[in-house]
Amino acid sequence: xxxxxxxxxxxxxxxxxxxxxxxxxxxxxxxxxxxxxxxxxxxxxxxxxxxxxxxxxxxxxxxxxxxxxxxxxxxxxxxxxxxxxxxxxxxxxxxxxxxxxxxxxxxxxxxxxxxxxxxxxxxxxxxxxxxxxxxxxxxxxxxxxxxxxxxxxxxxxxxxxxxxxxxxxxxxxxxxxxxxxxxxxxxxxxxxxxxxxxxxxxxxxxxxxxxxxxxxxxxxxxxxxxxxxxxxxxxxxxxxxxxxxxxxxxxxxxxxxxxxxxxxxxxxxxxxxxxxxxxxxxxxxxxxxxxxxxxxxxxxxxxxxxxxxxxxxxxxxxxxxxxxxxxxxxxxxxxxxx
Numbered sequence: 001x002x003x004x005x006x007x008x009x010x011x012x013x014x015x016x017x018x019x020x021x022x023x024x025x026x027x028x029x030x031x032x033x034x035x036x037x038x039x040x041x042x043x044x045x046x047x048x049x050x051x052x053x054x055x056x057x058x059x060x061x062x063x064x065x066x067x068x069x070x071x072x073x074x075x076x077x078x079x080x081x082x083x084x085x086x087x088x089x090x091x092x093x094x095x096x097x098x099x100x101x102x103x104x105x106x107x108x109x110x111x112x113x114x115x116x117x118x119x120x121x122x123x124x125x126x127x128x129x130x131x132x133x134x135x136x137x138x139x140x141x142x143x144x145x146x147x148x149x150x151x152x153x154x155x156x157x158x159x160x161x162x163x164x165x166x167x168x169x170x171x172x173x174x175x176x177x178x179x180x181x182x183x184x185x186x187x188x189x190x191x192x193x194x195x196x197x198x199x200x201x202x203x204x205x206x207x208x209x210x211x212x213x214x215x216x217x218x219x220x221x222x223x224x225x226x227x228x229x230x231x232x233x234x235x236x237x238x239x240x241x242x243x244x245x246x247x248x249x250x251x252x253x254x255x256x257x258x259x260x261x262x263x264x265x266x267x268x269x270x271x272x273x274x275x276x277x278x279x280x281x282x283x284x285x286x287x288x289x290x291x292x293x294x295x296x297x298x299x300x301x302x303x304x305x306x307x308x309x310x311x312x313x314x315x316x317x318x319x320x321x322x323x324x325x326x327x328x329x330x331x332x333x334x335x336x337x338x
Contacts, residue, residue: 124151
């Protein structure tokens with residue numbers, strides 16, 4: 001559907017002076033024919049019924065909240081900052097709901113549902129009121145604008161694709177500036193290639209190419225059918241990354257051989273002369289919850305360093321034994337499992 005907005009932005013001078021003003025312009029005029037969420041409401045007494053959308057209803061609701069002067073804003077912010085007055089915080093939030101709408105309109109071309117952006121911006125506004133320090137000499141509207149934009153931008157990046165993009169600072173910069181910079185260079189007569197765009201945006205050329213592919217490429221559902229009868233989906237054609245049956249079987253056989261060799265090695269540690277090594281073998285190397293070297297040292301009344309030396313000597317013996325018993329075993333630096 002086509003939506004036509006006629007909203008006038010508030011002048012900065014009026015905002016700074018704290019002058020009371022009506023909601024930026026008139027209620028947006030929307031072409032909403034056929035929209036199920038519309039409601040029928042009387043426009044004037046004795047007049048007919050007119051369709052109103054949830055967006056128009058929201059605009060009408062927030063118009064009821066008056067703006068605040070700089071002095072009143074400072075007083076309310078100080079009450080919330082010093083006393084935790086929730087009513088003061090609610091008054092600050094309600095007085096700045098129109099600011100959220102104004103900022104959300106800047107990103108409306110990136111997201112069809114304006115109410116989604118307004119909702120995220122309202123969360124950012126509440127966070128700004130919570131963090132605002134009225135004693136730094138900065139107006140709440142100026143401070144809150146950063147929080148509102150941050151929450152709207154995060155929402156856009158999280159929901160632009162099923163697969164998340166914009167996970168790094170460079171990707172976030174490209175997400176919002178790549179298309180805009182391309183259009184600017186084209187309007188000036190340049191052919192914006194990856195190298196030129198990388199220089200202008202101060203990022204790597206490979207990052208330009210990657211983001212360009214991700215923004216221009218379509219998302220495809222893995223459940224989408226790829227055959228006429230619909231019995232085979234796209235997911236069925238993707239190669240599995242799991243190891244093959246032969247690899248799994250070979251790994252299980254190798255593990256079984258190692259286990260048998262370790263049991264045979266354990267029998268060589270019988271006797272009083274190997275008491276400490278046998279204890280380390282059972283309680284540290286093959287234990288699910290191994291003891292610490294400090295606990296082993298306390299058990300045999302030796303230092304932690306001495307316990308470590310005994311364990312290192314034991315591990316060398318195990319490696320030598322396994323290499324002798326299993327010559328085909330290429331790597332003996334593995335984790336011993338029970």
